[in-house]
Amino acid sequence: MVNVTVFGAGREVGRSGFEVKGEDTKLLLDYGVLIKEDRPVLPLSTSPKDLNGIIITHAHLDHSGSAPMLYVSGTPPVYMTNMTRQLTDILIRDLLHLSAYYIPFEALELKTMIDKCTEIRENGARIGRAEVEFHNSGHIPGSVNVLVNLEGKGIWYSGDINTIDTALLNRARIDLPELDMAIIESTYATVEHAPRDENEKRLIEVVNDVVEGGGLALIPAFSVGRSQELLCVLQRHGFKYDIAIDGMSRTATRMVASRPEELRDPALLKKAMSRIKWVAGDKDRKKIVNKPGVVIASSGMLSGGASIYYMEKAKNRSRDCVILVSFQVPGTPGRTLLDEGLYGPPGELRKVKCRTEWINFSSHCGRSNLMEIVRSFKGNPKILCVHGEAASCMEFAERIKEETGHDAYAPAIGNSFTL
Numbered sequence: 453m454v455n456v457t458v459f460g461a462g463r464e465v466g467r468s469g470f471e472v473k474g475e476d477t478k479l480l481l482d483y484g485v486l487i488k489e490d491r492p493v494l495p496l497s498t499s500p501k502d503l504n505g506i507i508i509t510h511a512h513l514d515h516s517g518s519a520p521m522l523y524v525s526g527t528p529p530v531y532m533t534n535m536t537r538q539l540t541d542i543l544i545r546d547l548l549h550l551s552a553y554y555i556p557f558e559a560l561e562l563k564t565m566i567d568k569c570t571e572i573r574e575n576g577a578r579i580g581r582a583e584v585e586f587h588n589s590g591h592i593p594g595s596v597n598v599l600v601n602l603e604g605k606g607i608w609y610s611g612d613i614n615t616i617d618t619a620l621l622n623r624a625r626i627d628l629p630e631l632d633m634a635i636i637e638s639t640y641a642t643v644e645h646a647p648r649d650e651n652e653k654r655l656i657e658v659v660n661d662v663v664e665g666g667g668l669a670l671i672p673a674f675s676v677g678r679s680q681e682l683l684c685v686l687q688r689h690g691f692k693y694d695i696a697i698d699g700m701s702r703t704a705t706r707m708v709a710s711r712p713e714e715l716r717d718p719a720l721l722k723k724a725m726s727r728i729k730w731v732a733g734d735k736d737r738k739k740i741v742n743k744p745g746v747v748i749a750s751s752g753m754l755s756g757g758a759s760i761y762y763m764e765k766a767k768n769r770s771r772d773c774v775i776l777v778s779f780q781v782p783g784t785p786g787r788t789l790l791d792e793g794l795y796g797p798p799g800e801l802r803k804v805k806c807r808t809e810w811i812n813f814s815s816h817c818g819r820s821n822l823m824e825i826v827r828s829f830k831g832n833p834k835i836l837c838v839h840g841e842a843a844s845c846m847e848f849a850e851r852i853k854e855e856t857g858h859d860a861y862a863p864a865i866g867n868s869f870t871l
């Protein structure tokens with residue numbers, strides 16, 4: 453008998469964590485953190501002592517950010533791709549550095565985890581009595597989806613997944629055996645994305661327009677994945693004006709470029725990297741902010757990092773433009789800017805003068821791509837729709853039931869399923 457329990461990401465985006473427990477094998481699939489109003493919210497807790505392994509599907513904090521907590525009182529084995537190991541290290545380090553709130557572990561536990569990491573390889577791993585396979589997820593560099601075979605039960609976990617090629621990454625290719633359970637993300641289960649090439653063209657139009665009008669185009673972007681993709685898009689379309697990169701996006705870009713085997717066209721990223729301005733400090737920043745060009749800077753929702761510096765100037769200049777390129781979580785400065793045109797510290801929000809654009813370069817499957825994955829399932833798996841707003845998870849589960857007849861659920865945190 454195998455039990456699967458939802459530790460986090462039930463009817464919410466963030467703090468992914470799923471426990472898979474057989475007679476004498478216990479695995480954790482992801483162990484992330486949810487940052488809500490600047491406070492870290494953790495998944496359900498578990499004793500690290502009887503854990504046979506933790507599998508981290510990718511470096512984003514909502515999948516990796518709580519894992520070091522398991523090293524406060526134990527040293528369970530952890531499995532990540534090499535790229536995920538490197539990126540997780542810098543992202544969690546940054547979380548520890550920037551969080552104004554108490555995080556229940558320190559740099560020492562992070563180091564223990566990183567040192568303890570077993571690198572995920574193509575041919576999979578045996579963890580306890582489970583046979584585990586890993587496949588490219590196309591979401592960010594190093595991301596994988598996971599197939600667990602335990603006590604004759606097949607459990608597939610999508611992690612975050614993208615089945616569309618991007619300028620940076622090859623898409624996930626889904627080819628699964630018969631399943632007993634699928635845990636699938638629902639981030640965009642109710643949203644159809646615009647075609648990638650349309651988004652790319654729109655971005656190029658906007659940046660050309662802004663720069664030719666003498667303005668600064670600020671692109672706040674996630675440091676991992678999105679920043680590199682934007683560089684590739686600008687390069688591929690022959691964008692000829694100045695591009696600068698700042699904040700954590702710099703480190704992440706160098707790291708991503710160091711694993712060319714993860715990329716769809718490593719030469720494109722290399723070329724882009726050779727012509728951009730790598731911001732080295734305040735002197736560079738002052739120059740860049742006062743001349744026409746593009747600046748790519750983390751964080752992606754204007755909630756911190758180098759993008760704030762540029763935003764402080766851009767907000768007062770009508771020739772400048774802020775281009776948001778990802779989903780903006782409600783409550784973040786990026787979302788407030790998009791919805792209301794306001795920016796500033798809490799209680800002091802002011803109307804901005806600059807132009808604001810939203811071009812969503814999502815690295816998640818949209819509605820029909822998710823349904824396509826579900827339709828490809830063999831056997832009669834129970835399907836858990838997770839990692840989405842409550843409405844999104846519930847609508848996705850309903851649609852699956854109607855269109856495929858599979859048992860589908862939008863589980864709450866703490867729900868358990870027996871296979």
Ligand SMILES: [Zn+2]
Nearest residue numbers: 510512591612
């Ligand atoms: Zn992710």
